[in-house]
Amino acid sequence: MNRVAGKEKQSKQPLKLKVSEPVPIYPRIEKNLVYLKHILGNSSDLVLRTFALGKTECAVLFIDGMVNKDTVHDFIMEALMLELPDKRPTIRHLYTTIKDTSLPIGELSEVNSMDNLLQKVLAGETILLVDHQTQALSASTKGWRDRGVQETTSESVIRGPKEAFTETLRTNTALLRRKIRSPHLRIDAKTVGEVTNTDVAIVYVEGIAEKQVVQEVHKRIDDIRIDGVLESGYLEEYIQDAQYSPFPTIYYSEKPDAIAGGLLEGRIAIITDGTPDVLLVPALFVNFMQSSEDYYQRADISTLIRLLRLFCFSIALFMPSLYIAFTTYHQEMIPAPLLVSLAAQQEGVPFPAFVEAIIMEVTFEILREAGVRLPKNVGSAVSIVGALVIGQAAVQAGLVSAAMVIVVALTAISSFVFPAYNMAISIRILRFGFMILAATFGLYGVILGLLAMVLHLCSLQSFGKAYMSPFAPFIPKDQKDVLIRFPHWGLLSRPSSMVQYNEKRTNSTSKEK
Structure with a gap:
């Protein structure tokens, strides 16, 4: 039994793979080409051109579609096959002559192993092999097609640069x-x-x-x-x-x-x-509430927009849960005329406020995802028409109240105000948690959830920096560019939560107005 148990224990141990030594470049060019074809599986996109320079055999290889063929033809093949023979290099110094005087390529490097050679080829470079040499030349000829610099699609701005990063x-x-x-x-x-x-x-x-x-x-x-x-x-x-x-x-x-x-x-x-x-x-948390456009508008306009984003953050996170808590547990906090109106709307609805909110929130999330996945020509139309039709039909059918449709719609619109999409997703997730707390404990549950969220935020770090900085810990001099934005002539120092040295942006004095 012990021997069997020992075998089972031994079989569960991870296998230790031996690190193979790098394969060298062979002196004979035929052996190198056979090895490369074997490793690459004789792929159809591998272009391999062999030719002779005097009595020395050479080979040029690259991956079709990843190089600029004009560069390969004009600056490598033409330079080697048409211009190099005029220099009449000896067989002994052929490789040195090619490397030093024959290839008009700005980025040229030597390769000493097959592993590095394969990495260069697969990265879009062109390799030159010379017979009787244990080294190869790698020329930078990358030239695949990309979509170019275009206007950003996910971070639209009114004022400021419109260009966006690409896939290259x-x-x-x-x-x-x-x-x-x-x-x-x-x-x-x-x-x-x-x-x-x-x-x-x-x-x-x-x-x-x-x-x-x-x-x-x-x-x-x-x-x-x-x-x-x-x-x-x-x-x-x-x-x-x-x-x-x-x-x-x-x-x-x-x-x-x-x-x-x-x-x-x-x-x-x-x-x-x-x-x-x-x-x-x-x-930091404040970075997700800011946009690059804040620095292109006037300081007062940017400050108002930032305060609006904070207000929308509260609406998107707490509005459904507060509606559930007030209408279910704390009716005395609602003004009498509004309470009568809400009660009249709720009279024909068979579900409590929590179930109403779940139905509408899930429906809107489905419509949101459908609008993103559908083609652009029909996506926005389907989202708008779907929201209007479903909302109106649900109210007329008595499944939800009109007030709940307004709450969910306002919540959804507020979640689109944030510049950072991943922060908006976090709020969408937490919103359901607060709705459950409101349906279970009322306003006390919402407050407990808020305290737990704040404690969690204060415990987070991002690469050693406090996530809630400059609020927790509170840094007075960094408040110039958080909820409010000072004019550029007043922002003379970088955030001290980010840098320890070289905090000064400029040595000039601030402009007094």
Whole structure:
């Protein structure tokens, strides 16, 4: 029995895979080509062109669709086959001549192993193999098609830049370079995903971003072990602090000006190849209530809009639960004329207020998701018509009261005011919890839920920063750009909750008015 148990215990232990040594580039070019065809499964998109330079055999290989063919033809093939013979290099110095004088490519590097060679090819580069050489040349010829820089679709603004990030990492880094033309802007490259080998860039401004936070971002990304990364959401779930909190601790945006503004405040951007959504850390609660457009309008207008968002936050989160609590347990808090009107509407409804609210909220969530998934030409029409028809029919059928339709509609409209979509989703989730508390304990349940939510928010952190800063802990000098926004001439320091050094934005004195 002990021997059997020992075998079962041994079988449950994880297998330790041996790390294979990198395969070298063979001196014979035929052996290299056979190996590459075997590894790539003789794929149809692998373009392999062999030719002779004198008595030396050479080969050029790349993946069709991932390179700029004009660059390959004009600056590699033509330079090697038509211009190089005029230089008459000897067989002994052929490789050196090609590397030093024959390839007019700005980005040229040497490859010393088959593993690196495969990574370069699959990343869209062109490889040149020369017979009798244990090294290969990699030329940057990336040129796949992308959709280009277009107007943002998920973060519409009235005033400000309309451009948005794309699915190409290098285009996104260039957009940030245009915004921040500083030699201190750092872009650290990484590769994540055992199968996809997705390129990831960590962007920050050296001297403004804290070194500890930058190191923590590097560490969390380096610790990721996953087969593939197809979107920045993969990274977000791995590196976020509160895994089970409904509140997001990582901010994301597809607007370069919003990300550039975060970089100037000491935050770090994480760009993932293949997605226009760029992550920004650390993220505080107040960041999800602010928009990049707040800094393009006048200070008084921006302040009023921010206060309006806070008011809409309260409506979207508490209005259904307060309606349930007042109409079910605390009728004495409702004015007499309004109470009579509500009672008259409720007379023919067979369900209590909680069931009414659940029916309408779930119905609206279905309509919202249907409107997102349907084609743009019919999505908005179906959502509007569906809401009107279902709401009117439900009232006439006596399933819900007219007041409940108004409450749910106002709640839904208020949830669209937030600039950050992931914060709006969190409010939609918590709204149902508060409705259950209101139906169970009345207004006392709503207050207890509010206290629990505040305690939870105060306990959260984002990459070592207090989530509710600058409210908890309270930082007086950071209140200039939270609920209210001072004019730009009054915002002379960066948020002290983000940076410990180099807090001054400028050395000029503030403008007195």
